[in-house]
Structure formats: C-alpha cells, structure tokens
Amino acid sequence: MRFHGQLVFITLLIMLLSACSGGSGSRYHMRHDAAPLRPPTTLEMQDAIVTEVTKSASASRPYTVLGKSYSPMLDETGYTEEGIASWYGRKFHGYHTSNGEIYDMFAMTAAHKTLPLPSFVRVTNTENGKSVIVRVNDRGPFHDDRIIDLSYAAAYKLGYYTHGTAKVKLEAVTISKVTPHSTYIQVAAGSTLMNIEALASTLRDEYKLPTNIVHKDDIYKLHLGPIEDAQQADQVLKKLKKNQFQNAFLLYTQQAL
Template identity: 80%
Template sequence: MRLHTQLFIISLLLLLTACSSSNSGSNSRYSMRHDAAPLRVPTPLEMQDAVVTKVTKSASAGRPYTVLGKSYTPMLNESGYVEEGIASWYGRKFHGYHTSNGEIYDMFAMTAAHKTLPLPSFAKVTNLSNGKSVIVRVNDRGPFHDDRIIDLSYAAAYKLGYYTHGTAKVKVEAVTLENSTASQTYIQVAAGSTLANIEALASSLRQQYQLPTNIVQQDAIYRLHLGPIHDAQHAQHVLNKLKQNQFKNAFLLYTQ
C-alpha cells in the first residue's frame, strides 16, 4: 500500500508539471500561446480618438534595436511621416503587459505599435477600403512582419472595421500638436430626468470651475456637459476633482 501511494503521488506531480508547462508556453512571458479577441466589443467611450497632447519622448525606446535578426533605428522626429501599408491588431494575449515605453497595454485603449515612430507619439490611421479613420497613441514596438507597418489595439481595429479580418490596407500619418485639428474636450458630469436639478447643478459648476456648461437632452434624460475645455491636461485635472467629490461617474468626451 505504501508503494502504491508513493507511485500515485509521483504520477500526480508529473501530471501537474506537464499541465503547468503546456499552459505557460515555452520561452514566453505571456500567459496565452496565441492571440485572441476580447469577450466583449469596445464601448462608444473606448472608441473615442486619442487626444493629441504634448509628450516627453522615451529615451530608451528611441535607441536602435534588433528583433529577429533585423535592426531598426527609431525616428528622432515624426513630423511629415506618411506611409501606406498593411495594419494588423493585437488583443488578449498582450493585454495588461508592459509596452515598449513602459506603459501597460490596454486592448480597449486607442493605441498602436510601430517599428520606428518615436514613443510615445500620435498617428492618424485610415482604412483605405472604407475611409474610416482613427487617431491612436503609439506606445509600443512592432509588428515585426515585413508586410505590416502598424499594429493597432483591438478597439482601434474595431473602429476601423477590420477586427474580423485581421489585417487591412491603411494610410498612416503622424499627428503632432502643430498639425492636429484643434480638438475640444467636454466632461459629462451627471445625467437625470429632472431638468430643474440639472440646471441648478450647471449653475453651481459654472461658478466653481469657471467653465461653460451645456445640457443635452436625449429621450427623457438630461445630460450635463462641462466645457469645452481646450487643454487636455486641464480637462483631466477637472475630471479628477469631480471624481474626488460626488461625481464618481463623470467621464471625458472628445470632439474633433
């Protein structure tokens, strides 16, 4: 009986070790062997374009590097960059892991990977088959395939309409503060069915934040928007203050 017990324990340990090896994948830091789409579609808020802001370029991500035996030299300045080629997208396998400039990859954020654009930077990507466009924040390196020029987040690929196809022919244009269309930022503070209450809140917030307000009616609901706010950092600061108070569900809205 003792021998049988020992054999059973050894067999069980070998089985667990084999399962662990097959799940973790060999020579990979990712928990998934193959990439996959998320279990839900992006929300309308998640499909808002990235807001072009002043950024500090990553020095480490600007150094020449080699992947799969091929060397790449990142651009010092992205101004004027335009290229047409194939775009792909990446999703669940990489979700939650660090990008090349140290940020955390979020497949529902408007981001992208590029071989040589400075990190971070911004780009307008247009699907040439349907004319749909999106502005993304480039914060990662890749895709390391000779026939592809950019790798978009799942949300960006969803907005461009090629998430079910895997790839699409696109035009990529670098966007800087100098050549970007002036964007306007709003904050949706609250929503309710009683107009008088929303109007009173609007009056109070106008005085407190010295910003204009706008009440938008949709069906029987009144939505209070604070703005426009032309500086993205100021908008984020106001949003943080609102959330620290009683407006936990406030969020940013962008228009181009």
C-alpha cells in the same frame, strides 16, 4: 556551454521583442492571440487625446529583432505611410509595452517599428474611409508585410477586427497640427455611462458633429465637437438650449479633448 549560450540568446531576444512581436515562453499566459470576450464601449473607442509628450530615450536607440536592424525616428513631423495594419489582443493584454506602459487592448494604442515612443498617428482604413487617432507606445509588428499593429479597440473602430489585417494610411499627428482654440459644447453630465452613450449617439445623428465623453471623478461629461466655426457653435448651443439642454455651455481648448 553551447546550450547555455543558446539559452542566453533566446532570453535576450524575448526581452527585445515587444508585446505584439509574438514572443513565446513563460512571459505570456496564452499560446495564441485572441479577441476579447466583449466589444469595446463607445467611451473606449474615442480617439486618443493628442498631448505634449516626453519621448522615451531607451526606445529611441537603434535595435535589432530577428536579424533585422531598425533606427527609430527622432521626429515624426510630416510622417506618412501606406501599407497593411494588423491588431493584437488578449494574449498581450496587461503586459509591458516597449516604452514601459501597460498594453490595454481596449485603449487607443498601436505598435510601430520606428515612430518615436510615444507619438500619435491617424490611421485611416483606405477600404472604408474610417479613421482613428492612436497613441504609439510599442514596437512591432515584426513582419515585413505590415507597417502597424493596432489595439483591438482601434481595429474594431476601423472595421477590420474580424479580418485580421487591412490596408491603411498613416499620418503623424502633433500638437502643432491640432486646430487651435477648438470649440466644444458640454451638453450633459451624469453618472450612468449607458445613458450618456445613448445621448451621444442621438446627438451625433441629429447635429452631424463628433461627440466626446470625458470621465472624471465618477462623472461622465458629454461634449459635442470640435466645432471650428464660432458662429456655428453659437447656433448649435442655442438649438440645444431650446431642445431641453438648458445647462449646455461652450468650452474652448487649445487641443482635442
């Protein structure tokens, strides 16, 4: 009977742990975590799109893992924290996260012990200044010295995928903090991702503006922006039209693309 009780306890513990908690047993095909066999593409390394979301009720309840109890936040507004970030990859790829989504090591996602699921947070590597916006959809990492576990793609973008951990600053991002009426310019569209990525790299260097690639119906659309100043957007558009992009046009949005 004692053995049966231990088995039940172990089974419940595995169910509580998220993908990044390092669970063991038959749930995972790999014994140890590892990096993927290829780097993320430019498209995969774009920031997560900040949207209105419905918080997971089940993921908002207090829970206990490895003898420690956690009480998830009900509202992430104003949240900021500094500490150590880690990342997780192939071992957990394709498995369910704590709010029922499927973990994708090439998506801009993260695990956090108490942020609402899902929510969005800007992660800045304080050692090199690189930052990324990720969608928090998992619980963990369950180590006292780490505050967030990023997907491989996010860690790659922040430049610490070969080191395992990095010092970071976290800042919650909500719809209210997204610049209203941001202006973008759609420069080009095509069916070949490689060509669009090459053009995006060229335009980033020339115009010193961010680029976004939107994929829909097998077409990749290249957007330049966001551009906060309307006058600057008009000037950039005129320059683009003079430089072979006659079909470029302005886009307006209430949130980041």
